[in-house]
Amino acid sequence: MTSTMQWQVTEFQVTSNQAMYENPYFDVDVTATFIGPNGETVARPAYWLGDAVWGVRFAPISVGVWTYTMSCNDPHNNDFNHIAGSITCIPYTGNLEIYRKGFLKTISGKRFLYYNDGTPFFWLGDTHWNVFCLEKLHESNKPGFESQFKGMVDLRVDQRFTVYQTNLIGD
Numbered sequence: 497m498t499s500t501m502q503w504q505v506t507e508f509q510v511t512s513n514q515a516m517y518e519n520p521y522f523d524v525d526v527t528a529t530f531i532g533p534n535g536e537t538v539a540r541p542a543y544w545l546g547d548a549v550w551g552v553r554f555a556p557i558s559v560g561v562w563t564y565t566m567s568c569n570d571p572h573n574n575d576f577n578h579i580a581g582s583i584t585c586i587p588y589t590g591n592l593e594i595y596r597k598g599f600l601k602t603i604s605g606k607r608f609l610y611y612n613d614g615t616p617f618f619w620l621g622d623t624h625w626n627v628f629c630l631e632k633l634h635e636s637n638k639p640g641f642e643s644q645f646k647g648m649v650d651l652r653v654d655q656r657f658t659v660y661q662t663n664l665i666g667d
Contacts, residue, residue, distance in 0.1 A: 533560025
């Protein structure tokens with residue numbers, strides 16, 4: 497049994513005995529359906545990793561044991577229909593708001609984002625323009641910074657920014 501903290505992503509792999517699909521992106525849909533300790537149901541698509549191996553990513557939203565079953569829309573592939581397991585979710589012990597208070601969501605009739613626990617989310621963001629065409633990940637032109645990119649991100653964390661976005665457009 498795997499364990500993870502609440503709101504944090506856990507990842508696992510499953511293998512099918514089915515021969516390789518010609519185009520797994522279009523030929524088959526593989527899904528993991530998770531049932532939580534309070535009866536919550538979360539379906540997550542699996543993604544192809546190569547050969548007959550598929551990956552699943554899941555972040556539990558409540559503490560307790562989550563069970564999962566795999567399914568596949570290919571009637572000739574019964575492998576996935578017999579795969580099941582469980583994940584134990586323990587309380588988050590760190591200090592990151594997104595994991596302490598839960599994922600962001602909207603509330604009907606409101607114009608703001610809220611954490612899952614109902615606390616309003618304060619959007620304080622900055623756009624890091626042209627990051628990939630003007631900066632190098634492992635270099636910096638500023639003394640004391642080994643990475644200009646990491647230095648910029650660390651500075652925004654110190655300034656308590658809640659959102660970081662970048663522009664992928666380059667020269």
